[in-house]
Amino acid sequence: MALFTSVKLPMPANVDLYWDDQTTFTARLQQLNQEVVLSLSLCRVIRRITAVLLHSTRERSTQGDYTDFLPFFTPDLPLEELEDWLKIYDGSLMAESRQNRIHLLSPEGFVRSPALHFIPHIFRRWIRDPDSKGLSIECRRFERRRNLIQRAILTQHMSLENPSRAVCIVAAECTIDLLPWELSRTSLLIPPMIQLLHRQLMAQALRLELFEDAPEISLDTLAEAITTPSSRWTVNYQRLEFLGDSLLKFIVSTHLFYKHPQWHEGYLSKQKDLLVSNERLTHAAITAHLEQFICKDFITRKHRAFWPKQGDIAREMIPKKVYADVVEALVAAAYEHGGLPLSRKLVGIFLPELSDFASTPKQSPKQNGQFPVHLEMKLDAFLGYKFTNRSLLWEALTHPSWQRDQSTSSYQRLEFLGDAVLDVLVAKMLHSLSPKLAEGRMTELRAALVNADFLAFLCMESAMAEPSCPIVTADSPETFARAKNIALWMFMRHDSPDIAKLWTECAKRHGMLGEVVKKKLEGDDSYPWGTFAQLGAPKFYSDLVESTIGAIFIESKGCLETCGQFLKRIHLVDYLQRFVRQNVRLEHPKSALNRITGTDEVKFEIEDTADGLHKISVWLKSEKIASIDSCFSRAEAFVRGADEAVVLLLSRTRDQ
Template identity: 35%
Template sequence: MVGTSSIPSVKQGFLDLEQDKLQLHLQNFRTGKTNLLVATSVLEEGIDVPACNLVICFDKPTNLKVFIQRRGRARMKSSRLVLLHEAQSASLTEWEEREKEMKRRYEDEMRELVQIEELEHSESPNYPILSVEETGARLTLDDARSHLEHFCATLSSRKYVDWNPDYITEKVIVGSATLLRATVILPISLPEGLRRAQSIQAWQSEQNAWKDAAFQAYKALFNAGLVNKHLLPLKESDLAKDVEARPAKVPFDPERMSEGLEYLIRDVVNTPYFYRGILPSKPPIESVQQIYRNFEESPEDTPYLSLGRWPKKTGFFHRPLPPTESVKSTRPHPRVLPAVDARADTVPLVYAQFGLLIPSIIHYFELYLVAAELMSTRLKSLELSSIDSVVEAICATSAREPVNYERIEFVGDSILKLCVTVNISAARLDWPEGLLSPLKDTFVSNSSLSKAAEATGLDQFIITRQLTLNKWRPPYVDDLVAVPQGLSNTRRLSTKTLADVVEALIGVSWDDGGLPKALKCISLFLPPKPKMLNWMPLETCREILYNHAPDNMALPSTLEPLEKLLGYTFQKKSLLVEAMTHASYNVPGIKACFDRLEFLGDAILDNLVVKAVFDHDKPKLENFQMHLLRTALVNGDILGFLVMEWSHKQQRFDVDIADGSEQQAPTLVESEFDQPLWSFMRFSSTELALEQEKTMRRHAELRGRIIAALRSGTHYPWTLFARLRAQKFFSDIFESLIGAVWVDSGSMDQCAELLRRAGILPYLERVLRDDIHILHPKEELGRLADRETVKYVVETAQRDDGDPEFACKVYVGDRCVADVQGAYYKEEARTMAAEVAVHKIKAEKAVQEPS
């Protein structure tokens, strides 16, 4: 471990160690993979090194401070500090005396701490109590620090961020006494106005000063609405007390499975046929496609009728099936029947055919009448123009109609998420992302939407029952016949069906009148809540967010190349700065981190991809295909990889001395290097820097294969992405930039251009054009296994270098179908094993099925 110059433009010599490996060496030492470090004085201070059992110093400490720092490294039980010195040196006695002096000072400090603790308890302040009369909750001075630490811990679950509050103590002169005041600094995810609080009194004890500052900080959080009436951090239950957790599905009733699957069936006497012709005598058995029972015993010298079978599913409206190349039978007669056993109907065939269609015709009249009534009553204010779209939106999949709500619900779900996200971001400018996310969930959850459907009476307009001709009767008959005692006219609908229809109608409104009409539809089902949310147009929300961003902030020089990389120039540079600031970068002068912009950008990204998938019409994609595409394009793996690949060429000048001689003047050598998007992120976490370094090593190893798969492969590289294992902060950068561009420009087109430059939309176009296989191996294996259970058994081993290695066996039923080894991570092992299992099962089925 060698400390070297940190000037990036100075070319390092061959004796200098690579600084990007320093953190990796330290991590190996912390975990025990490396048990010996040889270092310069770089390890004396400022670097987190665990306690060592032996510290050897080859050079004499220059002063007491250095001696104490080195002695502090040997703080394990029975640890030793070895000082090498000259044989005749008199410094040994000096250092022994200094160590004794250090121990004396330490003992004095311990006694001083006891005195301070006694002083803390001796202060009897007349300090006010924060109380809530409604609940009886109370906050005292002694409770403040623990409450504040608990609040900070609930702000977010992001990694690489220290969520503990920091305290700064300063001395003040009050009269003739020197007292203490404290300032507490809270995490950067909170608004700037709530991030600092000062004690209102001066104290003799530092601990009491900290408690005072913590109390004032917690009081400010309560006044800002971030703490509930019980003086506890807000939870999802506080945001939506009326949201009820209910099963999404209706309980399965096996006795009802036959309903809707029964078709018109007659016995052999009354089976209808088409007349094809008359035969003078009984035809040979070889000329009849399907003979009836006792055909051989039937008379020979009597006329026979050549007949065609009446289709079983006559009377339904279905999309015509694509033509098939079926082998035409060489037998000329589908069926035959003796003329003496045949009877002719008195009603012409055309009326019989029309009569069979009457149920379907009435059924479709009913669909459109229901939709028309819905449009003229509950949805009247929306002024929707297409009744066909409304019919599509109210037909559940269980109705088995030619159309259902699945496609349009896919869009409506994304529109709802976007409108809710933007509105609550604008309405709660002081709320951190950790509170905005559960608040959003209270609006978009199935429970909330199903309650909205019931409250507006939408549930009575939803079509769920399949048309069946078995025992069919006109709909009005049900109104005339009394309901048998013990039965109910009430039907049971799942919360998901109710919620899906609401989202489908939001999608219909968007398709009919864009986002303004979609927002109007949302407000119809989810009325504004004065104390929670008043629905505003997205343009108004964007203006609020834009005006909230600081003005006239200069762009740091380190971020100046970023605008060229993005292809967009920000009007407010503060938005770009915020979008590139990690939550760990909590330093003075920082206004905000990217958490809120990432929350906003996630909804915008989802909406742009969903719209692009929905608009594809050659051919129109089915609902399951659209879901697969969104899963493949909006996930942390591909976004993280694209953030690593998206780079900007930068120039730099290295100082070079040709022969290494000090006599020759150095020269500046110009060169170019690629600066990736992720490197612009501002952070102050050692663990995050280490994770970046590890990920870059994996990226360098895998990028060639991933790029080949994305550009010319036939399958989505799920396994390679699982090995890359890009942490969430990589994709967070991209989503926060999308949010920042939208707030700054107000243009979805600018955001879409960002997706195109990053490579998301071009890859979507390739997937659609070349029919890329994007189903995840684990999901595909589940489908191939059908009703058999799939089980993954992961085992852990250790490599020669000390890193863990994972192996995985996959069982389908009781049979082991795959056994893989050599994975770096558990999820990678499962994905690899699933991929092998899928290939094996497909190969087995190909052998079993005839070509």
């Protein structure tokens, strides 16, 4: 085929098209770009040829004009032969008349009849009726696949030899298309080719608009970033948006952290939430006229123009979420081809207040402070990383209640930074896995790996055996103190009696449930949300993990790989790989309960018991489907109640 457009096409642009479960076409654009000045009469010819091809597989009632739509498709013939081709194949003949004896042949074109609503049918054979001495045509309906970009499942009735799909029609009522039906069906490749070209041209225009002075970014990646799920294309922005969401949060968080060294964690979080909100990103996208490049529909012949000029696009309502998703996907596209520097530059285009971001973070100034030498040595051994700025390390381990000296601040600012670093590290690992994970699965995995309960468990569970210390006494010249395990939370500095009490209570629960949680994480086919809730770890446990990550990030001058080594050390990466490899079910119990019950209303009834604990009952319609006693917190009660209800409902489904 030859392709005529009013603009030069980007190269390459290939697409796989699935005819059935056994046949795949790969449509390719060959490197034969030529500038040709077409006469008005030749333009009319190639427009008419395109219309003939495009409409040949449709019933007559749905055929429309093809006037302003580009590109144009024709057979790959010299220009001077196109008009002759059109004369040969445009139109149809009566199947049987005095002037036409086509019944003596085997027609190659589609059979159409008012009795068949002019729907294209494929000729099988002539049938002579001995009583009426007339002719009939046995044919079968042409099964037109409307979506060739999705893999097909071949059904038996699509077979040409399936007699059950054959129909007979009086030949005198039929017409036969002049265009052979096997050539007609190639026109089904035109709509996906048009969509492919549309995406590539949009991506090319966007690259010139946003990345004129930046390293070249792959058009395929940009096309993916601007393609919405509603376009029904095989690849859309969802996977890039997943990574871009974490990258944007990381870029904004690090910028705020270094630009405002005096800001409290609460101010930092509030400002970050404003900058990454859908409202702010939507405003940024509209300001950058991003709506011109978003591929939100499958381009069809109903669209007025294939390559509209700026300002000619109808101002259709694009949801805020789509604008925000495309911005985040573009941030990820920039990262894949230019790393963090290019991502930061792109963020600066959409959010000008971040355009002055320093590419290399500066370390916090060293402060004077005296820290216990024996604890310093244990910390270095536990972390497997030696800080030169010791104040930074102890800041990561200082609770806001600590008032004994002013040598360090609390861990809250570092926890804010570490949260963003952890999020982007996990997102990068998930996005780079092969085979590729769907966006929904990556979101479930990230939620399971960065939630406070899981991080708190790692903080308690990741321990190191403390070396035995010799003790010299009068009775024995040298004995050894009993070795004990040390964990990160044991180094936290605080001045709160309540924390000491929480430590004791949580240590008891960890002693009872720690092995249970570990076995479930390492061997179960579902994530232990309920057991985590039962463990009930206070938030400062997870804060310590995130603040330590933030401190390592600063000490290593912004090296994400060094922070990733710490995640391996506390076994977070091991669990990530296990969840992916064994396809662990990660859905939260409350989400699973809502999915299973659908529109049926679920009610939770919670009450406080005399011993200070909580009891919850879960009702579906008028039936109590779960009841949990002795919960330490209301949050634990809701999670465990939903978890037990899900187990019951799933068991009923299996029994049915």
